[in-house]
Amino acid sequence: MRIACVYAPQIALQAVLRRDPELSRGEPAGSAPYGDFGTARHPAHPARFARALAGGAPSREGLGTLPGFPGELRAGALALADAKGERARIVAFTRAAHRAGVRVGMTVCQARAMAGGQGKLRVLPASPADTAAAQAALADVGYCFAPRVQHEEDRIFFEVGDLRRLFPSEQALAQSVTAQAARVGLATRVAIAANKGVARVASRAQDIAIVPVGGEAVFLAPLPVGMALITNNDLAARLSRWGIRSLGALAHLPKDAVVLRLGEAGARLWRLASGCDEEPLAPLPPPDAIEEGTEIDYPICELEPLAFVLRSLLDQAMTRLQGRGLGCAELTLRFKLDPCGFDVRQVPLAAPTRETSTLLELARLALAQRPPSAPVKGVALLVLPAQVRAVQLDLLRPSGPAPERLAATLARLSALVGIENLGAPVEANSFREEAVAVQPYKTRPDPVMSEPQQPTVEGRTALAFRRFQPPQELEIIMGRQGPSALRGKATTARILMAAGPYRASGEWWSGEGFSRDYWDVHASDGAVYRVHQDQQSGQWFLDGYYD
Amino acid sequence: MSLAWTPSRALAAHLVPAQQIERREQRRLTTGISALDELLGGGWLRGALCEIAGSRGSGRTSVLLTSLATALRQGHCAALVDGDGALDARAAERSGVPLPRLLWVRCAQAEPAQTLAAAKIVLGAGGFTLVAVDLGDRMPQVPVASWIRLKRAAAEQQAILLVAAPHRIPGAQGTSALGLRSLRPRFDQGKDATAPALLRGLEIYAQVERGARGPASSVLVLSHVLAR
Incomplete structure (x- = not known):
């Protein structure tokens, strides 16, 4: 070995x-x-x-x-x-x-x-x-x-x-x-x-x-005894008094005589000088997290100097991760406050990354949203490493972005727009039409997609709808046939044609129920809007328009 | 006896080497609407900045979502940079978009710089064949240099940068531009006069305003159908 x-x-x-x-x-x-x-x-x-x-x-x-x-x-x-x-x-x-x-x-x-x-x-x-x-x-x-x-x-x-x-x-x-x-x-x-x-x-x-x-003894022979003794200065002093200054000289002494005079410590040293050592190797697996930290000489109150300290720590942590071929999956910041107390916060990451600039941007955003409550006199960051998942490419389909590059891209995008605004859209578990959720983005969630769906049927394409988020309050003038004019932030127009009402209600069992009457109205500005009236308050809202 | 076959002169004029056919198909991505593909010469050109310009109700969102659906269904990676946060997930699913595979970046309203920065990041990742940028209903003031940078990024990655806006914003930087206009909506009253009317769709007018074949090369009327 x-x-x-x-x-x-x-x-x-x-x-x-x-x-x-x-x-x-x-x-x-x-x-x-x-x-x-x-x-x-x-x-x-x-x-x-x-x-x-x-x-x-x-x-x-x-x-x-x-x-x-x-x-x-x-x-x-x-x-x-x-x-x-x-x-x-x-x-x-x-x-x-x-x-x-x-x-x-x-x-x-x-x-x-x-x-x-x-x-x-x-x-x-x-x-x-x-x-x-x-x-x-x-x-x-x-x-x-x-x-x-x-x-x-x-x-x-x-x-x-x-x-x-x-x-x-x-x-x-x-x-x-x-x-x-x-x-x-x-x-x-x-x-x-x-x-x-x-x-x-x-x-x-x-x-x-x-x-x-086999050349251990030869290698050690010219080295001074002090190199083999880290803490036992008494032993080194006694050997020095005897005129034993090199490990080679020690190894030439009879073992029994050394043991008799110097005890167990001397015997161990003699064996080492002869090139033998029985101390077993006791290795450990890597820790679950990587930690970097530092104390600051003077408490920091502003974000810019704090970001400067964070960059240095992140640089070191990412270099360590890079050596192990891992990415940062979770980042936790811990600030030691002046005069006492800690501020611990987690920086949300969309995907594992090793880009210091991206992580720093995310950390800055998190700090800007909620600055520490007191000056900072110590910073520590805890990085949870994760393997960047390898993706099996498909022979028959175009290759997408490289996984690691995609992870860095998602992290940069989440730093730009916020993690809640990034991902794959998914219908929320709600009866409300406007409910939408975001789930983590994956390039290939399923191994084989179903057969291509044809959105075009006989030259016709499904009509899309653009939604105002949130719905805009609206004033509606009702006529005998339904809404006859509308006035709101987005538009003010006469209504040429109205289709409806279509009633939708639900979630009454949760205590936040809704009951609405929906109308599709063709306005004089040329667009077809979708509006609704809340049956509880009587208020009209503009949901969006067909486009 | 020689096995070599020489086509006649008339036939040779119509023959195209197989390599060129493959290359031509690879350079275009179909819009998913055959009539539009004919207008655009096979679809959106890869490595280029393409535009869809149309006001409210002109059908630009429908064309955008159909193009995204087609790209995703063909196995490409696609992203939608939503400058208005106006995506309706149910409508997108009705357009055939496999939602779990669409990267949706919802940008803050009234911040076109953020929208363009997000588009640049997505393009820089590489591997996204179609990056759709929806600028919403506004007319943002975007420096020409931004479009040049985005166009260059798209060319480097051989990606399609598809920009949808009320009017043509990239201007001369766009390789192809499709102008859309609303003609009239279609309502269906049904047999029972007392029953409420139903919106059946929109008729729109599509025109290639800029492209390899030259501007205003063709006019087409599309009929959209509302799937309920």
């Missing part, structure tokens, strides 16, 4: 940069060695970037020997604090901030003093919502390649299995995973190995690491 490990270093920092890409578009804080990486507008050549990474960036406290990621390097001196305010503690920082002397556990005030002033270090509050969204996005990267994925805090594992049939090599697979992660805004490192432990260590060592079968 081959297992892939996808590792997103400093995911809390990446989450912030992913939500606000402008942060990572500034020039690097220092000139060397980070000047080699270029900027977002003028990125350095990949080989140059790799050389710079391999050259060994300075190690920093709390972050091991990780070389960082391009977005971090471009962000300059940036630190994350666990809360707002000057007394909050620093929890993460970029390499430039580390060079300036910033360390984990400092207060914001201390960190700024170390960096040399207010303008030299940018401090942002860590956002749990952003971090959770970044972790979910990382998991989605795995679900783009495998049906079941095990996800940890900042890394995921999945079985490579039959993916080797789809990709020419494991290297190509790893590159594809990295590219997919980049699409959702994450810089990742990928390792493929025979077991989870080796894959985990390898992912910390190289951007893309393919550990050959």
